[in-house]
Amino acid sequence: MSIAGRPVASSLRARVPALARRVVARLLADLPVYAELPHEEVSGDIADIVQHNLRLFADLVECRRPATDAELAQQRDSAAQRAEEGVPLDAILTAYQVGTTMCLQEAVEGALPDDLAAVLEITEHIMVVQQQLTSAVSGAYLDARRILDSQEHGGRHALMTALLTGESLERFTHPAGLRPAARYLTMTLVLGPHPDEQSQSSGPGADVAARRKIRRVRTTLDHFAGAPVLTALDASGGTVLLPATQPLPWHSANGLCALVDEAARTAGVPITAAAEIAEPVAVAAAVARNTEIVGLVARTGRPPGLYRLSDVLLEYQLSRPSEALRGLAQLLKPLEAKPELLHTLETYLALGLDRRTTATALHVHPNTVDYRIRRIHSLTGLSPARPTDLQHISAALVARRSIPPP
Incomplete structure (x- = not known):
């Protein structure tokens, strides 16, 4: 398919980098929510998904077909991440509309009267793709929000609350429901501020940067555990309960110190943590000790990292x-x-x-x-x-x- 004597697909692919920059600039200018996002996110995730969409459209025009479900996986993943960060769905859908409109304008630029049939066909293709994108992105976004809401108000939240307050765990012993582990690695984390939180100071941009930081820490912890862990985190830190079903090494390539270092690297912030393994009835006391330990680490000027009680025995005893x-x-x-x-x-x-x-x-x-x-x-x-x-x-x-x- 050609416009003004040039193949549309190959011409569009050649102009993807420049067009993607213009699309991102338009989003920042027209959509306040995107202008308040962290620079790291705009130049990374957002720019990547824009380029992916432009290349996908070139492929679909060349093959004269709609997108497959697999070809929309990256868009669904991106929508789920934006849902976790609290970006409104209407802003996301508007961004896709802006991108596809600019893509269409680029594809038919310089069209001649004899190109009318090609212009109509390209327009039909992009309308089909836009419909597919709207459906895929909306579905993934709403699914992610439902999961987040369910986790917040469901059994995992209730179990963590019971462990931290010392409540009875009898209601969690049903074979088909969520059951407490025999032992937990209790961790108290102190998260440093991300540069994007500081540059935004306050407002939606700072909130998005904080949620992005928290999501990356949680993802690292979930990957280590092989399943979602119990967390109560905000921008400054919080508590993590990780089922200790097997011995957890401290110093090794796959140990707990390396886990905290990886979480800090992924989130882009310094992390100070204290950890202790405890049975369910002792979780609350262990978390209290961990909180004291991270406070002692901060007051004694020690560097970020993971600490045990044995690392601060003298300071802990003298703090009584x-x-x-x-x-x-x-x-x-x-x-x-x-x-x-x-x-x-x-x-x-x-x-x-x-x-x-x-x-x-x-x-x-x-x-x-x-x-x-x-x-x-x-x-x-x-x-x-x-x-x-x-x-x-x-x-x-x-x-x-x-x-x-x-």
């Missing part, structure tokens, strides 16, 4: 309410008015009491480090050079970090 905790913290109170001395002390201990390495890290002369250590001894009566004092200094630093700020 007691007069000794505040007494230890008070040992370094004379340094509060001298932040450079406190920072020097923390760096000196972290670097193994090496004055030259400490000086390099602080960008000062080694003699300055010596002088500051003497000043610390003078103000507090404690010297890192004495083993007993060193123990008290280390404990005092931990106590200062363990006490939550007012």
Whole structure:
């Protein structure tokens, strides 16, 4: 099929990249919802599906046939993802209409009077494709929304609520229904903000970026478990309950630390997590401990990653309410008015009491480090050079970090 002497299909394929950029630009200009989407999503998923649609139309015109069900799979997947992110269905359908209209205009550009029959045939093809796209996209979108609503209000939500509140699990023991696992890997996650959340600041764009981040974390967890896991996540993090049907390695290529690293990479944000395996009756207590652990990790300045109680034993024990905790913290109170001395002390201990390495890290002369250590001894009566004092200094630093700020 030709227009103005040029084959429509091959000509359209050659102009797909440029046409796709124009379609995306039109969507951003005409549809406020798309203008508020994260840049990563617009330049990635949205641009990819636009190019896919344009190439598909070229194939269908060349073969003079409608699309098959398999050829619309990518569009259905895209619609389901947009449903999870909360993009309105009417905006999605309008975007497809804009794209097919611009595709038709491109295909018949320069048509001559003798090309009327070809123009009518191409128009008929694109109307059929538009009808198929509307049906496929609407169906996939609504199916995804039904699943999401069902999960939110159905048995999985009820089971997680029961586990986290310590309610009786008797109503979940029916053989045909959802049953609790014998043990769960309880995880508390703290999700950092995605750049798109920060750039959008507030409004629909930030909300979409947050839901996109959460969806990617959930997808990674579901893939690891081989089935949907129980989650209660928002933009800042939350709780995950993963059935522990078999031993779960900590440090390995397929272990839990690698799982958290993969979730962080996929979501594009730093993730700090704490984990503990517990039986159903102990899930609530385990989640409470995990929450304390991620708080301790944040206050002690540790990097993102996965932590167990054994990784923060000293900090956890010193964080228990007691007069000794505040007494230890008070040992370094004379340094509060001298932040450079406190920072020097923390760096000196972290670097193994090496004055030259400490000086390099602080960008000062080694003699300055010596002088500051003497000043610390003078103000507090404690010297890192004495083993007993060193123990008290280390404990005092931990106590200062363990006490939550007012």
